[in-house]
Amino acid sequence: MSQTLKAGFIGLGIMGRPMAENLRKHNVTLAAYTRSGVPDELKQAGVVACDSAADVAAQADVIFIMVPDTPDVERVLFGENGVAQSLRAGQIVVDMSSISPMATRGFGARVREKGADYLDAPVSGGEVGAKAASLTIMVGGSQATFDKVKPLLDMMGKNISLIGEVGAGQVCKVANQVIVAATIEAVGEALLLASKAGVDAEKVRTALMGGFASSRILEVHGERMTKRTFKPGFRIELHQKDLNLALSTGQALGVPLPATSTCQMLFNACSAHGGNAWDHSGMVRALEIMANHEIGQKAKG
Amino acid sequence: MSQTLKAGFIGLGIMGRPMAENLRKHNVTLAAYTRSGVPDELKQAGVVACDSAADVAAQADVIFIMVPDTPDVERVLFGENGVAQSLRAGQIVVDMSSISPMATRGFGARVREKGADYLDAPVSGGEVGAKAASLTIMVGGSQATFDKVKPLLDMMGKNISLIGEVGAGQVCKVANQVIVAATIEAVGEALLLASKAGVDAEKVRTALMGGFASSRILEVHGERMTKRTFKPGFRIELHQKDLNLALSTGQALGVPLPATSTCQMLFNACSAHGGNAWDHSGMVRALEIMANHEIGQKAKG
Numbered sequence: 001m002s003q004t005l006k007a008g009f010i011g012l013g014i015m016g017r018p019m020a021e022n023l024r025k026h027n028v029t030l031a032a033y034t035r036s037g038v039p040d041e042l043k044q045a046g047v048v049a050c051d052s053a054a055d056v057a058a059q060a061d062v063i064f065i066m067v068p069d070t071p072d073v074e075r076v077l078f079g080e081n082g083v084a085q086s087l088r089a090g091q092i093v094v095d096m097s098s099i100s101p102m103a104t105r106g107f108g109a110r111v112r113e114k115g116a117d118y119l120d121a122p123v124s125g126g127e128v129g130a131k132a133a134s135l136t137i138m139v140g141g142s143q144a145t146f147d148k149v150k151p152l153l154d155m156m157g158k159n160i161s162l163i164g165e166v167g168a169g170q171v172c173k174v175a176n177q178v179i180v181a182a183t184i185e186a187v188g189e190a191l192l193l194a195s196k197a198g199v200d201a202e203k204v205r206t207a208l209m210g211g212f213a214s215s216r217i218l219e220v221h222g223e224r225m226t227k228r229t230f231k232p233g234f235r236i237e238l239h240q241k242d243l244n245l246a247l248s249t250g251q252a253l254g255v256p257l258p259a260t261s262t263c264q265m266l267f268n269a270c271s272a273h274g275g276n277a278w279d280h281s282g283m284v285r286a287l288e289i290m291a292n293h294e295i296g297q298k299a300k301g
Numbered sequence: 302m303s304q305t306l307k308a309g310f311i312g313l314g315i316m317g318r319p320m321a322e323n324l325r326k327h328n329v330t331l332a333a334y335t336r337s338g339v340p341d342e343l344k345q346a347g348v349v350a351c352d353s354a355a356d357v358a359a360q361a362d363v364i365f366i367m368v369p370d371t372p373d374v375e376r377v378l379f380g381e382n383g384v385a386q387s388l389r390a391g392q393i394v395v396d397m398s399s400i401s402p403m404a405t406r407g408f409g410a411r412v413r414e415k416g417a418d419y420l421d422a423p424v425s426g427g428e429v430g431a432k433a434a435s436l437t438i439m440v441g442g443s444q445a446t447f448d449k450v451k452p453l454l455d456m457m458g459k460n461i462s463l464i465g466e467v468g469a470g471q472v473c474k475v476a477n478q479v480i481v482a483a484t485i486e487a488v489g490e491a492l493l494l495a496s497k498a499g500v501d502a503e504k505v506r507t508a509l510m511g512g513f514a515s516s517r518i519l520e521v522h523g524e525r526m527t528k529r530t531f532k533p534g535f536r537i538e539l540h541q542k543d544l545n546l547a548l549s550t551g552q553a554l555g556v557p558l559p560a561t562s563t564c565q566m567l568f569n570a571c572s573a574h575g576g577n578a579w580d581h582s583g584m585v586r587a588l589e590i591m592a593n594h595e596i597g598q599k600a601k602g
Contacts, residue, residue, distance in 0.1 A: 101498060124512050136512045161508040168500045175491035175505050179514035182490065182560065186483030189558050190476035193547065196554045197402060199469045204476050207462040211425050211437045213480035215516030246494065253497045256591045257490050258567075259483065262559045290557045 006031070007152060008060030010053050010076050010083070011097070012038065015123070016066035018130040019096070019156045020047065026155045031059040052081035062092045062149055069241065070099040077107055089115030092145055094153075096137070098122040098177075100245055101170035102252055104140070108166035117145045118166055122173035123157060126234055134158045138176070140168035174249060177242035181280065182259040183217040185266065188284035191225055195295040202226040202296075221281035225295050233279030240267045307332070308453060309361030311354050311377050311384070312398070313339065316424070317367035319431040320397070320457045321348065324365075327456045332360040353382035363393045363450055370542065371400040378408055390416030393446055395454075397438075399423040399478075401546055402471035403553055405441070409467035418446045419467055423474035424458060427535060435459045439477070441469035475550060478543035482581065483560040484518040486567065489585035492526055496596040503527040503597075522582035526596050534580035541568045 005028075009020040012034035024030055024045050031048040032038050033056045038049035050056045053076045057063050063083055065076055073095055077083045083093060093111050095104070095118070108118035119141035129135040135157035139146055146162045153160050163172045190213075191201040205222045208214065224230060243264045250257040269286035270278060278285070288294050306329075310321040313335035325331055325346050332349040333339050334357045339350035351357045354377045358364050364384055366377055374396055378384045384394060394412050396405065396419070409419035420442035430436040436458035440447055447463045454461050464473045491514075492502040506523045509515065525531060544565045551558040570587035571579060579586070589595050 136508075138508055159508070159511045161504070163504050163508055164500045167498070168504075171495050171498045171500045172505045172508055175495045176509050176512065176514045178491040178494065179487045179509065179516075179519065182487030183484055183514070183516065185560050186480045186487065189483065189556075189560055190479040193479065193551060193554070193556045193558065194472050194476045196556050197468070197472045197550065199465045199472045203462070203464050203469075204473045207437075207439055207460070207464055207473055208477050208480065210460045211477065212517050212521070213477045213484070215480075215484065215518070216513050217516070218480065220513070249498065250494060253494070254592060255490075255494045255497050255594070256588060257494065258563045259486050259490055259560055262563065266559075287557060291555060293556070 005061045005148070005152065006059065008032065008050075008056035008063040009066070010034070010056055010063065011066040012042070013066065013068070014127050015130045017042070018127070019064070019066060019135075021045065022133045022155050023152065028152065028155070031056050053077075053083045054081045054085040057083040057091070058086040060091070062094060062152060065093065065095045065097055067097050069097070070103045073097050073099050073107065074103070078110065084110070084114065087111065087114045087116050091116040092119065092149060093117070094119045094121050094149055096121045096123055098173050098242060098245070099170060101167045101174060101249055104170045105167040108141075117142065119145055119149060120166060120169040121153065122169050124173065124176055125157070130156070137161070138163055138169040138172035140164055140166045140170065170245075171249075174242065174246045177239065178246050178257065178260050180217065181239060181243060181263040181283070183215055184221050184281055184283050185259065185263050187215075187218050187222045188225060188287050191222060191295050192284060192287050192291055192293065195297065196291055196293045224279060224281040225284045228296065230278045230282040230285070232277065233281065235277050236267050236270050236280050236282060237276040239280045240264065240271070243267070306362045306449070306453065307360065309333065309357035309364040310367070311335070311357055311364065312367040313343070314367065314369070315428050316431045318343070319428070320365070320367060320436075322346070323434045323456050324453065329453065329456070332357050354378075354384045355382045355386040358384040358392065359387040361392070363395060363453060366394065366396045366398055368398050370398070371404050374398050374400050374408065375404070379411065385411070385415065388412065388415045388417050392417040393420065393450060394418070395420045395422050395450055397422045397424055399474050399543060399546070400471060402468045402475060402550055405471045406468040409442075418443065420446055420450060421467060421470040422454065423470055425474065425477055426458070430458070438462070439464055439470040439473035441465055441467045441471065472550075475543065475547045478540065479547050479558065479561050481518065482540060482544060482564040482584070484516055485522050485582055485584050486560065486564050488516075488519050488523045489526060489588050492523060492596050493585060493588050493592055493594065496598065497592055497594045525580060525582040526585045529597065531579045531583040531586070533578065534582070536578050537568050537571050537581050537583060538577040540581045541565065541572070544568070
């Protein structure tokens with residue numbers, strides 16, 4: 001089934017490019033558009049370079065979108081020379097960007113009005129996962145459309161779940177980013193408290209790994225805190241964007257998000273100290289600045 | 302070595318009793334004191350019933366303490382008919398209660414003044430772990446004393462770590478309770494946001510288990526939230542006590558603990574709604590009350 005589907009890809013950035021390349025490795029017929037022009041290597045690999053999103057849509061059955069933020073998706077879909085201009089019944093738009101769940105529902109409805117269908121399919125796993133085709137993909141949309149597109153998603157990711165109707169993929173991604181940020185914060189509080197109490201934070205981290213405090217974040221990000229390695233990884237400025245989506249969704253729905261708010265405050269403080277591009281585990285630095293103590297530093301007194 | 306050490310046990314509550322029983326199962330000579338009187342079953346198992354903490358100390362080389370809170374440890378050690386009254390050089394006090402790290406340092410110093418030694422060795426794993434001798438034990442004190450007592454600790458627990466000097470065990474326990482509470486809160490925010498957005502929170506939880514949001518808390522406590530089972534487990538009122546220790550330690554050391562403060566606020570709100578004895582995963586109910594929505598409830602509009 002998927003062998004006969006022609007694919008389109010809009011957005012060939014750090015994430016989109018390796019994802020498109022993975023589709024081509026499986027010999028999927030692929031038309032692509034990106035603002036800066038399709039790179040020569042992709043053309044040589046057989047990707048058809050298009051002049052606009054509308055041009056991609058004219059040539060593809062399934063149109064993947066991987067762009068930075070909500071307004072970018074809106075422009076690509078409904079702006080000048082956008083996808084909507086050449087959208088036909090039976091086509092499927094798959095937005096893999098991480099954007100607003102609420103806006104996503106609107107985009108899905110507008111696409112369906114044209115007889116096409118829509119999936120939101122944001123990913124986690126970063127550049128490494130995009131290159132390795134090991135992305136986690138969280139999908140919102142109908143089961144039938146998910147089933148049609150699944151073979152193509154399998155070429156880009158590994159844990160691929162249909163969560164619910166259109167928007168549910170974005171909700172799941174937001175939930176993921178909330179938990180990741182707040183768990184980083186929790187680990188940061190605990191290790192900083194231990195360190196300022198004169199206790200070896202790395203020994204505490206290791207001792208806690210077996211019990212109820214254990215998490216991927218304690219394992220990976222906790223170690224970054226004790227080893228003082230804040231090279232991304234996942235940049236603070238990107239996580240700030242994701243927490244904005246969480247906070248605006250919380251505001252729209254009336255859901256209090258105290259930890260998410262705290263994490264955004266701490267990211268903002270990192271930003272004030274030049275930390276936009278620190279790994280998100282660097283959130284602990286904002287706590288450290290307040291505590292006037294760095295993890296691993298010899299405690300006074 | 303441990304076979305020749307006589308043990309004493311002070312405090313035979315929900316935790317202390319099965320721990321003492323596990324020592325007796327290994328034929329350790331055991332004298333015990335508890336305020337309500339040593340139960341007959343323990344006497345029949347060969348435990349020597351004592352009239353006071355001082356009496357226990359008179360008969361034991363290693364004196365274990367397992368009582369509720371900091372003032373209880375202080376009373377047992379230094380109060381009327383307390384351990385200090387009959388403490389001799391070479392004896393070892395092992396406080397397995399979860400109490401203030403700062404107070405612990407003082408207790409350790411006072412015990413050492415008498416030529417005895419002190420370990421703080423708080424546990425996690427609860428009643429189930431106490432009965433199964435599978436407790437995690439976090440120890441503060443000297444390596445030599447830890448090595449002497451280790452064979453006895455092995456009869457009560459499984460993951461047993463020397464974290465640092467006296468007090469380090471309590472610091473590690475506090476760090477554990479901070480991470481556990483704040484991760485519960487993080488999972489609660491994320492699942493509540495998903496549910497109020499009309500998405501199946503259990504599907505979100507399952508989808509997130511493979512990635513960076515994964516944790517023991519998402520696995521166990523997240524499921525309690527979606528299944529609506531708030532029977533303890535670990536009671537909110539006990540976790541409140543532990544967070545008080547964290548917050549007072551943070552205040553003493555000048556460490557900001559925003560998530561810990563938030564969690565305590567939410568526990569207090571649970572308490573106001575009759576939730577003292579809910580499982581600590583019930584913290585999410587405080588968020589739900591604010592959001593006017595329960596996880597799993599059909600979202601309006």
